[in-house]
Amino acid sequence: MSIRNLEFLFAPRHVAVLGASDRPHSVGATVWRNLARGFRGELFAVNPRQPDLGVPVARDLDDLPHAPDLAVICTPPATMPRLIAALGARGTRAAVVVTAGLDAQQKQAMLDAARRHTLRILGPNCIGMLVPHLGLNASFAHADAQPGQIAFVSQSGALVTAVLDWANDRGIGFSHFVSLGEHADVDFGDMLDYLGSDARTRAILMYVESVTAPRKFMSAARAAARNKPVILVKAGRSAQGSRAAASHTGALAGSDEVFDAAISRAGMLRVNTLHQLFLAVELLARFRDNRSERLLVLTNGGGAGVMAADAAAHMGVELATLSPDMIARLDAVLPGNWSRANPVDIIGDAPAQRYVDALRILREDRDSAILFIQAPTAIVPSETIAEALLPLASERPPRVLGCWLGHGAVAEARARFRAAGIPDYPTPEEAVRAFSFLRQYHRHQAELMETPPALPAGLAPDLDGIRRLVHEALAAGREWLTEPQAKELLRLAGVPVTPVRTVPPDPMAAATAAEALGYPVVLKILSEDITHKSDVGGVRLNLHSAQEVVEAARAMLARVAERRPDARLAGFTVQPMVQRRHAHELIIGASIDPLFGPVILFGQGGIAVEVVADRALALPPLNVALAESLIERTRIARLLRGYRDVPPAHRPSIHTALLAVSQLLADVPEIAEIDINPLVVDAEGAVALDARVRVSADRPGGAARFAIRPYPQELVETVAWQGGTITVRPIRPEDEAQHLAFLEKMDPEDIRLRIFYSRRSIEHSELARLTQIDYDREMAFIATRTGPDGRPETIGVVRGICDPDNDTAEYGILVRSDLKGRGLGRLLMERLIRYLRGHGTRRIVGTVLRENKGMLALVERLGFAIRPHPEDPDLRCVELPLQPGG
Known part of the structure; x- marks a missing residue:
């Protein structure tokens, strides 16, 4: 339903509390007290008992002078369908259902009653929500939120109150504080749509446990992320481990890595823990306009500087290099034993003016942010240093991150930095991590805004031929294409493949095929029952003669008979041995995620692909820019750029393969899994040496299942x-x-x-x-x-x-x-x-x-x-x- 009538939820003129109570510590009493304390609109209380609340209390909805814009319901589960129907008929268009314990039948009846009147429901089983600039606290939270420009949306009510407590202690304000509860109606997609266009909200923070309606979620997320930062922490980042799967990519279906790919594609930022979400909140609240890629560290302690440098190396943050001119200028204001490098250690006996002089010089590097670290000393109080630095440290745009090491001795200094809007972190590691989050966020944004170059010429798949192969396999009752069929499908899609000869399980027939292809050759077993041929000794490489082929075939038949006596053998495949001096083995795969639909994998290939685990995922559709971004998220990307006497790999051929797979997933909904492993690439181009393709009559894929609608x-x-x-x-x-x-x-x-x-x-x-x-x-x-x-x-x-x-x-x-x-x-x-x-x-x-x-x-x-x-x-x-x- 999206944003319809959400203005009545978040900007009501009048609010009714159904179940308002005077019973101490009850939900109805707490909600009423929170609303009565600050809401500047008209407030009604409804309770058949008519408790003493200091205002008239209506026995039922009919006693109200007019329909409230918003109802907050704190009554038992069984009352919910009737109350929602009555509210809708009266003209109310939004309700917060804090009540927990609705069974499936009650919940559906409630939704059915709401749908007839387009009445929006937040909850059930939620704490409620707060809109501080209206004084609206329609919740049973323990405190009010301060007004500000950050929205926080959570499925967990406990986290709503924890974040609220933490933010109040830090002086961070919010535009909206929302507990979704079971999100039976209003969900994350709705909130992103509403908050993404809300003028009071500068950033959106979310705690996510599950996502429904993935295409709606992705559309809303991409729209919101274009307008303002969206940062989330998601529960459930547990490793699935290595589970048996017919394809390497299929093992990732439903994994947390897919969710990461979705977040990246939507231009949002994901953090891993609630603590990191707090770091992100701090940085966004005070540092959102900084777009530096590098970091300068200014400290009075060498050890603290080393800690910051180690954290930067671990998190991939580049420390800026001091120019000769900057070193010379620092020489003029610092003692002779200063570090003369970044981190800039100005020595523990530094008076306040030394800090000011050094910071003024470092600020001249406009491309770097500055992490200021100070450990308390007896030379000069930390608050004196803070006061001296504030004019420089608080200049706009923001450039300085603070890190006051210690507790009581630096409390006043830390408070002064915070009061001036300067981000502050208790340790160098946390400060560097927060900065790394900011860089990652800006990179996701850049990817969202990139202008892709034209698609490679000549990528014109033979869809009739591809569909014929798929339907032949399904008609035969098979879900896995044979290797020759899989390679033919890829060839028709535009991916270069090695030629393949199929022969019966006869060693002499294999030798004849090898003679026709030319040596050296590769011999593989052909069986519908054997998923990974290498596991049963079903692959032999680099065979140079007919005798070697015959011997390898006989040995292969014997091994397969011993290890997989149940396997039905269709024969052998023979193909030329591809020998490229500086080639890299890659994997390109695809599978269907149960939530986000088709997903594409890229990474380092070969038989050790699970052990190496160098891979990245992306949601289709892809273009060249997105394909390149996918490649760059892997470690092997550095090798593909070339090194020493190894020339760079031919990137366009990798792009073509990725785009071909992306297009296959859109055009052929019967495709359920693809593994191209290895895709061998060097400076001349790429070729697929092996492939597996699984198809399904259930049509699990196709453009209709894409989380992001492809080009129509x-x-x-x-x-x-x-x-x-x-x-x-x-x-x-x-x-x-x-x-x-x-x-x-x-x-x-x-x-x-x-x-x-x-x-x-x-x-x-x-x-x-x-x-x-x-x-x-x-x-x-x-x-x-x-x-x-x-x-x-x-x-x-x-x-x-x-x-x-x-x-x-x-x-x-x-x-x-x-x-x-x-x-x-x-x-x-x-x-x-x-x-x-x-x-x-x-x-x-x-x-x-x-x-x-x-x-x-x-x-x-x-x-x-x-x-x-x-x-x-x-x-x-x-x-x-x-x-x-x-």
């Missing part, structure tokens, strides 16, 4: 226009440069009429938002034709942005200024209307300048209703219903 290729069409043809298609991330060229050719007056302003430039981040869209919630069709230089050029664009409920889409349209009046605007608008109608959107709306006669005439011909804007006489509101009764 089916919406691309060629259209006759002005005596020629144009292509009308959904916009792609790769269109950024083309889209910029289109906007630069627009007349400023046309931009003003369409977008209400005119600018001479547009930022990359804004272009990325225009071209990298979530196809599940937004659609932008561009019209392109071949330009004078022979390359495609954009000549028009129409865009429809749906609200999270898919109730209303707001449109926008631009046609190149020199092509106006030729029917292109109408063509694009009709295409958008047709799409949105099929997408289930109820209506399309827009706001048009009164002077824009051309646009008003166009929408009137298309059937839009036109009316004056209620607040601005220079604007017109236009609306077109898209569904019956809409």
Whole structure:
């Protein structure tokens, strides 16, 4: 249901407490007391007992003067369906159900009653929620929250109160504090949608135990993460261990690594523990604008500096190198025995001015953040040092992290830094870890905003041939393709493979096939019952003659008969031995996660793939930039760059293989698992030496199961226009440069009429938002034709942005200024209307300048209703219903 009616939940004008009580320590009494203490709106109490609360108490809902916007329900589980139905009928549109213990039948009856009235439910079994700027504490938490700009959403009520207690002690305020409880209705996706567009919220923090509706969650997360930091800690990060699986990738289905891949793809940041979430809160509250990649350490103790340096090395944080000029300037203000390197140890006897002089010089490195570490000494009180440093340390944008070592002796200094908004950590390790979180977050954001280059040319899968192979296997009652079939499927998808000859279980037949292929060759056993051939001695490499092939085949048959007498043997496969001097063995795989759907794996391959465990996961669909990011998250990526006399591996061929697998997962829903291991790559390219593919008649994959909707290729069409043809298609991330060229050719007056302003430039981040869209919630069709230089050029664009409920889409349209009046605007608008109608959107709306006669005439011909804007006489509101009764 998403954000519909959530304004009544989080910004109510009047609130009723059902079950308000005077019984000490009861939930009803605590909720009433919390609300009565600070809520500035109208407050009602409802209880048949009519306890003495110092205000009139209604016996039931009918006694209230009018329907409350929000009801907080503290009554027994059996009352819930009846109360929700009565509230909905009265006109209430939101409820907080703090009651626990609803059984499945009661919960469903409650939801059914709410759905009839579009009444939103937070809970059940939740502590409630707090909106500090309204004085709204609709919870049984032990304290109020301070107003601020961070939202915290948790499935765990206990963590809500723990974080609240910790934040109050640290002086950190919040825009919203929300306990989801069992999230029967309002869930994480809804909260991300609501908070992502909330002007009071600068950052969103979440404690997650489970996610439902993954595509909704991912769409909401990606939208929110584009606007503000989203950081979460998720319970359940327990290692699955090495479990038996038919493919290496299949073993990861349902694993925590998949959740990590989803978080990364959505541009969010995940931390591992509640303590780390606290570190992230501290940094976001006070350091959110810092984008430094490197760290400078300023300390009065060499040991503390070493601790910080060790932590940086462990966490992959780069320590900045001091320039010769900076060293010379520090020499002028520091004693001769200072460290002359980073960490900058200014010696334990440092007076306050030495700290100030050193910090002033270090701040000149604009690309580095500064970690200040001070251990108390008898030379000068720590609070004196803090006071001297504050003018520099508190300058904006923020550059300084504080670490006052100790407790009582540094308490006042720490308090002064915190009061000035400077992040503070008790140990160097925690400070470095917090900084590493910030860097990781910014990298996820950069990935979210990247402009991918064009897709590799020539990636055109033979879908008819692929589907024929899949259906042949399913018709034969097999779920695993044979190795020859798996390799043929990959070849048809665009992945280079070695040629394979299949022969009966006859050593002489294997030798004949080897002679035809040319030596050296690889011999493998062929059996539907043997998953990993190496485990039974079913692989022999580098055979150079017919005699070696015959001997290897006979020995292989004997070993298989001994180790797997139950296995049915179909024969042998023979293929050329690929010998590349500087080759790397990689693995590319795919499986279906039960929550997030299709997942792609990349890492170091070979027979020791589980032992090495060098791998990374990503959610499809992939493009070149995302494929490269996936590669870079592995350790083998460093080897692929080349070293000593080993040239760099051919990255485009790896990209092609990853993109081919991504496309297979979208196009062929019967594919359940893929293992390409090894994919051998060197400077010349990549080739798959072995592969396994599992298929299922249940069709577990396909684009419909993607957590992120892939590019809707089916919406691309060629259209006759002005005596020629144009292509009308959904916009792609790769269109950024083309889209910029289109906007630069627009007349400023046309931009003003369409977008209400005119600018001479547009930022990359804004272009990325225009071209990298979530196809599940937004659609932008561009019209392109071949330009004078022979390359495609954009000549028009129409865009429809749906609200999270898919109730209303707001449109926008631009046609190149020199092509106006030729029917292109109408063509694009009709295409958008047709799409949105099929997408289930109820209506399309827009706001048009009164002077824009051309646009008003166009929408009137298309059937839009036109009316004056209620607040601005220079604007017109236009609306077109898209569904019956809409």
